Structure formats: structure tokens, C-alpha cells
Amino acid sequence: MTASPPTPPTRIGAVVALEHVSKRFGPPGTPAAVEDLSLVIPAGEICVLVGPSGCGKTTTMKMINRLIEATGGRVTIDGEDVMALPAVELRRRIGYVIQQVGLFPHMTVADNVGVVPRLLRWPEARVRERSHELLELVGLDPATFGGRYPAALSGGERQRVGVARALAADPPVMLMDEPFGAVDPILRDRLQNEFLRLQAKVRKTIVFVTHDVDEAIKMADRIAILGRGGILAQYDTPDAILAAPASEFVEHFVGADRGLKRLSLGRVGDLPLLTPILARAGESRRTVVQRLDAASADYALLTDAAGRPIGWVGRHDLAGDGFLAEADATPGSAPLQPESTLRDALSAMLASSVQLGVVVDEHDVVIGLISVDAISEVLRGARDSGA
Amino acid sequence: MIEGRPFFQPQWIIDNLDEIGRRLGEHVLMTVIAVSAGFFISFGLALLVRGRPRLYGPVIGIAGTIYSIPSLALFALLIPLTGISLLTAEIALVGYTLLILLRNIVTALDGVPADVIGAAEGMGYTPLQRLWHVELPIALPVIVAGIRIATVTTIGLVAVTTLIGMGGLGYLIINSGIRRFFATSIYTGVALSVALAVFADLALLAIQRRLTPWARAREGRA
Amino acid sequence: MEFLGEVVAWFGDPASWTGRNGIPIRAWEHVSLSAASLAVAVAIALPVGLFIGHTNRGARVTMAVANIGRAVPSIGWLGIALPITLALFQRGGLGFLPSFVALVALGIPPIVTNTYAGLREVDAEMLEAGRGVGMRELQLLRRVEVPIALPVIMAGIRSSAVTIVATATLAALVGGGTLGDFILQGLYVNDQPRIFGAAVLVALLALGTELVFGFLQRRAISPGLRPETVASPG
Numbered sequence: 001m002t003a004s005p006p007t008p009p010t011r012i013g014a015v016v017a018l019e020h021v022s023k024r025f026g027p028p029g030t031p032a033a034v035e036d037l038s039l040v041i042p043a044g045e046i047c048v049l050v051g052p053s054g055c056g057k058t059t060t061m062k063m064i065n066r067l068i069e070a071t072g073g074r075v076t077i078d079g080e081d082v083m084a085l086p087a088v089e090l091r092r093r094i095g096y097v098i099q100q101v102g103l104f105p106h107m108t109v110a111d112n113v114g115v116v117p118r119l120l121r122w123p124e125a126r127v128r129e130r131s132h133e134l135l136e137l138v139g140l141d142p143a144t145f146g147g148r149y150p151a152a153l154s155g156g157e158r159q160r161v162g163v164a165r166a167l168a169a170d171p172p173v174m175l176m177d178e179p180f181g182a183v184d185p186i187l188r189d190r191l192q193n194e195f196l197r198l199q200a201k202v203r204k205t206i207v208f209v210t211h212d213v214d215e216a217i218k219m220a221d222r223i224a225i226l227g228r229g230g231i232l233a234q235y236d237t238p239d240a241i242l243a244a245p246a247s248e249f250v251e252h253f254v255g256a257d258r259g260l261k262r263l264s265l266g267r268v269g270d271l272p273l274l275t276p277i278l279a280r281a282g283e284s285r286r287t288v289v290q291r292l293d294a295a296s297a298d299y300a301l302l303t304d305a306a307g308r309p310i311g312w313v314g315r316h317d318l319a320g321d322g323f324l325a326e327a328d329a330t331p332g333s334a335p336l337q338p339e340s341t342l343r344d345a346l347s348a349m350l351a352s353s354v355q356l357g358v359v360v361d362e363h364d365v366v367i368g369l370i371s372v373d374a375i376s377e378v379l380r381g382a383r384d385s386g387a
Numbered sequence: 388m389i390e391g392r393p394f395f396q397p398q399w400i401i402d403n404l405d406e407i408g409r410r411l412g413e414h415v416l417m418t419v420i421a422v423s424a425g426f427f428i429s430f431g432l433a434l435l436v437r438g439r440p441r442l443y444g445p446v447i448g449i450a451g452t453i454y455s456i457p458s459l460a461l462f463a464l465l466i467p468l469t470g471i472s473l474l475t476a477e478i479a480l481v482g483y484t485l486l487i488l489l490r491n492i493v494t495a496l497d498g499v500p501a502d503v504i505g506a507a508e509g510m511g512y513t514p515l516q517r518l519w520h521v522e523l524p525i526a527l528p529v530i531v532a533g534i535r536i537a538t539v540t541t542i543g544l545v546a547v548t549t550l551i552g553m554g555g556l557g558y559l560i561i562n563s564g565i566r567r568f569f570a571t572s573i574y575t576g577v578a579l580s581v582a583l584a585v586f587a588d589l590a591l592l593a594i595q596r597r598l599t600p601w602a603r604a605r606e607g608r609a
Numbered sequence: 610m611e612f613l614g615e616v617v618a619w620f621g622d623p624a625s626w627t628g629r630n631g632i633p634i635r636a637w638e639h640v641s642l643s644a645a646s647l648a649v650a651v652a653i654a655l656p657v658g659l660f661i662g663h664t665n666r667g668a669r670v671t672m673a674v675a676n677i678g679r680a681v682p683s684i685g686w687l688g689i690a691l692p693i694t695l696a697l698f699q700r701g702g703l704g705f706l707p708s709f710v711a712l713v714a715l716g717i718p719p720i721v722t723n724t725y726a727g728l729r730e731v732d733a734e735m736l737e738a739g740r741g742v743g744m745r746e747l748q749l750l751r752r753v754e755v756p757i758a759l760p761v762i763m764a765g766i767r768s769s770a771v772t773i774v775a776t777a778t779l780a781a782l783v784g785g786g787t788l789g790d791f792i793l794q795g796l797y798v799n800d801q802p803r804i805f806g807a808a809v810l811v812a813l814l815a816l817g818t819e820l821v822f823g824f825l826q827r828r829a830i831s832p833g834l835r836p837e838t839v840a841s842p843g
Contacts, residue, residue, distance in 0.1 A: 067509055092511035102506025106524040106601045116510055149601040165510075175509075394696065455819045456812045457775035463792050463808035467612050467801055543682030547779070550796065560688045565782055570692035577685040584680045 013205030014078040014172035021073035034230030044203040048220035056230035095166030095174035103150040110146035134164040193339035217264040269338030273368025302329040307365040414555035425484030433492035450486040491533025495526035531595035615802035639787035650716030658724025678718040683776040686711035708785035716769035723765025727758030767822035
């Protein structure tokens with residue numbers, strides 16, 4: 001893997017304000033899709049719009065880059081009305097990521113990333129440089145991926161290119177419409193974690209739409225819960241919403257298992273990690289058994305040469321003489337990362353036979369273990385404090 | 388064909404290479420004019436009718452009706468208007484390409500995935516830029532496939548124009564061929580017509596492949 | 610316009626309708642030649658198509674030949690057939706025979722291609738189910754594959770029919786008569802009303818053929834596969 005690249009000079013996000021925004025499809029008298037919505041998103045924060053089907057969350061998001069024109073109220077970015085610019089120019093200054101990504105199949109990955117810079121008439125050399133920077137930023141080696149076509153990429157790789165493309169022209173605001181909705185849960189967790197790390201570096205103002213409450217709790221600095229007709233039910237930090245839902249609607253939407261949901265607020269990285277007993281293929285079984293005895297443990301974690309986890313070996317796998325092979329290990333659940341929520345960690349661990357979660361860093365190298373007990377502690381603490 | 392004369396006389400071909408070449412050239416020219424004009428007209432029509440189903444139906448209906456009329460009859464119907472001339476021939480030939488090309492272009496543009504168009508719009512392309520930079524390149528393979536079909540069809544139809552006084556390979560098939568009961572000329576004309584059609588088809592296919600390197604990526608991945 | 614008046618006059622003139630060169634005779638020549646050619650083309654192409662479609666053997670070769678056949682212009686087939694029929698039958702090789710041979714050759718490729726494609730589209734699972742309940746290959750073909758593939762097969766036959774009717778117009782070149790004869794004769798003596806009038810007849814005949822076979826094609830869809838019949842219960 002490449003070393004961490006120098007962070008490209010970035011603009012901190014802009015303040016996005018919706019003032020009494022409304023949208024009505026059809027003649028006056030038809031019920032509005034969004035009715036008199038006002039909220040302010042502070043610069044550099046992720047605001048998640050969440051709500052049931054038909055609540056107007058996507059419509060609201062699209063009114064920011066004028067893919068849908070508001071019929072009432074106004075939207076401003078850093079104080080400037082979005083109507084002041086031609087729509088096309090506005091959109092070139094706002095990053096846009098959709099669920100199916102929509103990568104242009106006829107352009108290489110590098111060219112896809114360079115679309116908006118080219119529309120803005122950046123000098124060609126600068127476009128190539130920027131494309132290079134961004135691919136590295138999202139963890140794709142430019143030399144390998146730059147010249148490939150989208151059809152040759154996996155789902156996760158495509159999502160990453162989509163994010164890179166949205167950031168290319170260094171926009172202060174990014175709109176994301178269920179960006180991780182089309183991938184499997186394990187990949188989604190990774191992509192979410194990677195995005196959070198990215199946001200820590202670039203600090204854009206992000207408007208993120210999802211129907212998944214858990215994703216909202218994980219990703220958001222602030223959540224806006226919308227009801228039918230774009231009515232704002234509550235707009236606050238995830239913690240505040242879970243601790244004190246403003247209405248029955250919010251309570252119902254967030255779900256009865258609020259205590260469990262609060263686990264989504266905690267991150268794996270917040271808890272002290274346990275040190276695993278490590279083993280490598282090729283080591284003698286007896287040696288590993290001795291190591292287990294010394295630590296009074298029953299399972300060792302088999303890793304590869306780089307330190308990436310392969311699976312668990314228990315005492316019964318270590319019977320007899322001879323050397324350990326990779327095939328001896330039982331794969332555990334998908335590895336967790338420091339940004340993974342405790343909720344995801346719990347789900348992962350309960351699904352595996354070994355009730356320990358393996359935590360890896362951004363290079364997939366093992367950094368520690370987390371146990372079900374540690375999470376139970378958190379639950380107990382939360383319950384005791386009356387959450 | 389006529390008793391006494393050998394069936395096939397290769398010597399005739401050698402003796403008349405320049406005449407044959409000339410007819411071939413005329414044939415190619417008429418084809419190129421018809422397909423080019425047909426393409427531009429169909430493209431313009433396609434931009435007009437796509438997304439407007441109420442227009443699309445009738446326009447395709449008209450193109451389809453023209454296509455159903457046998458070539459000789461279509462020429463004949465045009466004669467009172469434009470006389471026995473190259474213009475008549477070309478108007479008819481262009482008319483025949485319309486159904487193929489129009490349907491093709493509309494289908495090709497409709498085939499661009501909705502999420503790609505959504506992304507393009509959201510990123511700040513103007514509609515014209517979107518058409519040029521995104522939709523057309525993606526639609527290109529299907530469009531070229533349509534051009535290939537139109538070209539092969541036109542090559543076949545150009546031969547009939549000899550009956551209204553035009554040149555082309557039809558001259559070899561009909562005038563110096565059938566009308567003179569001369570097999571060599573007939574077969575030369577037919578063979579060249581087929582060869583021309585096959586060549587044009589393959590050449591266009593090669594062009595299509597060069598213009599869409601990204602399609603190969605998909606084939607490569609599977 | 611006076612030109613149209615002349616055209617109407619040609620239609621109105623009883624001489625146009627009588628004798629060996631009258632409209633009825635030419636029309637009959639056109640229809641009978643087309644019908645005969647289509648019938649024989651179907652008789653040859655359909656079994657071939659059914660065979661390669663059902664067994665998938667020899668498909669590549671057959672399809673390659675069919676595709677080459679399509680590259681030959683319609684008038685080309687007349688040109689190819691004439692010297693052969695003349696060589697074989699001398700004077701008998703003019704008129705009906707070369708036209709017939711050419712039209713049959715012309716009509717075969719679309720039927721073969723479409724029949725093959727139609728059969729290939731039938732779900733393999735359905736065939737397996739059929740074999741599972743003990744159907745023999747021929748029964749499978751008749752009761753399962755063909756009904757499902759019928760619209761596509763009919764589309765091929767329709768395509769052939771239309772092409773044959775259109776090219777029959779040119780049969781006049783080799784002495785085969787048909788409505789095209791009026792056009793060719795008219796061109797020869799520059800009798801424009803005749804040219805135009807005959808062209809109208811040809812166009813009507815072609816469009817009529819298109820419509821008739823289009824209708825047959827639509828009727829060929831089994832009621833079970835038609836959206837209207839499936840939607841309404843009882």
C-alpha cells in the first residue's frame with residue numbers, strides 16, 4: 001500500500017441554509033412534497049436527512065443543487081442564494097454522489113474523476129494531477145486504476161471512484177443520495193468507515209440522504225428526521241435524538257431498541273482493545289499451544305506475513321505434531337475497524353463461533369480484539385445512567 | 388447463356404476493368420451520399436422525437452411505410468416529382484434508411500443508463516454537453532450497428548437504380564448483364580455487390596471497435 | 610393536378626384491364642409468383658430452422674450461409690438465377706422459372722434465421738420439464754417450442770413475404786410479368802401515368818402484405834402469453 005499522501009489543500013465546507021423551503025409538484029392545492037422546511041447545516045458537518053418513504057428527503061437534497069427547483073423559500077450556500085448562479089454552474093461547485101454511482105462507462109477511471117475540473121476548464125496538467133491525488137485519497141492506486149474502465153471495477157471500487165469524482169473540483173458542499181445503499185453490509189461498513197476518515201481530512205459540508213437509521217446515527221454530526229411532506233420532526237445530534245426523542249413519530253422511527261441503537265454511537269476505537277494471541281502459518285503446533293497455555297487462552301489468531309487476519313485456531317486444531325497451515329484456521333466474522341460502531345461489532349461477533357471481534361487498521365493489519373463483554377459493559381453503563 | 392458462347396468469360400473482366408471500376412465507384416458514391424444524408428436526417432429527427440412518444444409513433448409509422456414500398460415502385464412514385472434523375476434515386480434511398488437509422492438512434496440514446504444521465508446532470512453538464520460527452524459515446528455501438536445495416540441495405544438497393552438510368556454495379560447486372568443475356572457481367576456485378584457489402588460491414592465494425600475501447604473492458608472482465 | 614388526372618385515366622381506361630397485359634393478369638402473376646415462392650421457401654427453410662433450432666447442431670454453418678445470403682441484393686438473385694435456368698431449360702428458363710428460383714432463394718434466410726432465434730429463446734427449463742413428463746422430441750417441438758417461438762417465426766415469414774412481394778416487382782426484367790412490367794414498360798416508352806399508376810398498385814400490394822402478415826403474427830401469440838387474456842381472470 002502507498003504511504004499516506006499529503007493532504008491536498010482543501011476548502012473547508014460552506015454553511016448550507018434552507019429557509020422556508022417548499023416544493024409542490026402540480027397545481028396549488030396538491031399536497032406538497034416538502035412544506036416549509038428550514039434548517040441550517042454548519043460548515044464542515046455531515047447532516048443526514050432521514051425519514052420514511054415519501055418524506056421528501058431526496059427532494060430536499062436535490063433542491064440544494066437545483067436538480068429540483070424549489071417552489072417556495074430559498075436555499076443559500078455561505079449566504080449566497082443558489083438561484084444567483086445558472087444551475088449548471090452551481091452544480092459544478094457541488095459534489096454529487098448517487099446510489100448507483102453513475103460512472104461514465106466510456107471514460108477511464110481517471111477521466112471520470114476529471115470530469116468536473118475539465119468542465120471548469122482547469123489546465124490539463126492540473127486535471128491529471130488532481131485525478132491522481134484523489135484516487136490516492138480514496139485508497140485506489142492511480143497507476144493501477146487510473147487507466148481502467150468502470151466495467152472492470154468491483155462495486156466497492158466504483159463507489160470510491162464516485163466519491164473521488166465528487167471531490168475532484170474541491171467543492172465546499174457534497175450531496176450524497178444513499179451512496180452506500182447498493183452494496184452488501186460488510187462492504188458498506190468499510191466504505192462508511194473510509195468515508196468518515198476522509199471527511200476527517202477534508203471537512204466538507206455533507207448532506208447525506210438515507211433511509212437507514214443506523215447509518216444515520218453512525219455517519220451524522222447532525223440528523224434531520226423528516227416526516228411526510230418534509231415536516232422536520234427533529235434536528236439534532238444523534239446522541240440527543242436517541243436520549244430525548246422530540247415526538248412519538250421520532251421515537252417510533254428511531255425504533256424501540258434505542259438502547260441498542262446507542263451502541264451505534266460508540267465506536268470500536270473508543271474501547272480498550274485486547275491483545276490477541278497471534279500465530280503464523282508454518283509455526284509448529286506445539287509452540288502455539290505453549291503460547292496459549294502461557295496466556296490461559298483457548299484461541300489464537302492466524303495472520304499472514306503482513307499481519308492481516310486469516311482465521312481462528314482453537315486447541316483442537318492444534319492437536320498433534322507438525323506445522324500449522326492456513327487451512328487449519330476457521331475464518332471468523334468480517335474484521336472491524338476503529339470507526340465501526342459497537343452495534344455492527346456486536347452483530348458481527350454474535351454471528352461467529354468465537355465471541356471476539358478482530359479489529360484492523362486501514363491497511364487491514366490486526367491491531368487488537370474486542371470482546372462481547374466490553375460491549376455489554378457499555379450497555380450496562382448506558383442503562384444505569386437512565387438512557 | 389446464348390448458345391455457342393461459353394458460360395463464363397473471365398477475359399471480359401480483364402478487358403473491362405476500367406468500366407467495372409467506374410461502376411463500382413458510382414455505386415460507392417451513391418451509397419455514401421444516401422447513408423450520410425439519411426444519418427443526418429435521422430439524427431435530427433431522433434433528437435426531436437426522443438422522449439416524445441406521441442411524435443415518435445407517427446414518425447416511425449411514416450418511415451416504416453416508406454420502407455415497405457418496393458424500391459422500383461418508390462422510384463416510380465417520385466418520377467413525376469423529381470424526374471428520372473439522381474435526385475429521385477437518392478431521395479428514395481435516403482427514405483429507406485430512415486426507418487433503420489431513426490429507430491436505431493432512438494433506441495441507442497434510450498439505452499444510456501438512467502443513473503449515468505442522472506450523474507451527468509447532477510455534476511453540471513449542460514444538455515448539449517451531456518449529449519456530446521456522455522450520451523453519444525455510450526450510444527455509439529448501437530448507432531454504428533444501425534449504420535452497418537443501413538449501408539448493407541442501401542448497397543443492395545443502389546443496384547436497382549440502374550432501371551431509372553443510374554450507373555453503379557446495377558449497370559453490370561442489368562444493362563450489360565441480364566439485358567444482353569451475358570452471364571459474366573451479371574455475376575461480376577453480383578459478386579462485387581456482395582463483396583462491397585461485406586467489406587463495408589467489416590470496415591464499420593472495425594471503426595466501431597476502435598471508438599469504444601471501454602466495451603472491450605466489459606468483455607475482458609467476464 | 611392534371612398529372613393525377615392522367616393517372617386516373619389510365620386506371621379508367623378499359624384497355625388497361627383487358628388482354629395479356631391487363632392489370633388483372635399482371636396482378637395475378639404478381640400474387641401467384643409471390644405466393645408460390647413463399648410457400649416453397651417456407652417448406653425448405655422452416656424444417657431447416659426447426660432442426661438447427663431444436664438440436665443446435667450445424668447452427669453456425671447454416672447461419673453463416675444465411676447471412677451471406679442476406680448480403681446478396683434482391684436483384685442479384687434474379688441475376689444469379691437467370692443464366693442457370695437458361696442453361697438448363699433454354700427458352701423455358703425465362704419468365705416464371707428464374708423469378709421463382711430467385712425469390713425462393715431470397716425468402717429462405719429470414720425464415721431460417723428467425724426460426725433458429727425463436728427456438729433458442731425457449732427456456733431450457735421448459736424443455737427439461739417436457740422431457741421429464743415423457744414427451745418425445747418431436748412432440749416437444751410441436752407442443753412446446755413452436756407455440757412459444759411462433760411470433761418470432763411468423764416475423765421471419767412476414768419478412769420473407771414482404772421481401773418476396775417487393776422483389777417480384779423486378780421479375781419483369783426476366784420476363785416474369787407482374788405489376789413491375791407496367792413500370793418497366795412505362796419507363797421504356799416514358800409513359801409516366803402508367804409508371805405512377807402501377808407503382809401505386811405495387812405499393813398497395815406490398816403494404817397489404819405487410820398488414821396481413823402482421824395480423825397473422827399477432828394472432829400467432831398463444832393466448833396464454835398475451836397480456837390481455839392473462840390479466841382478466843375467469
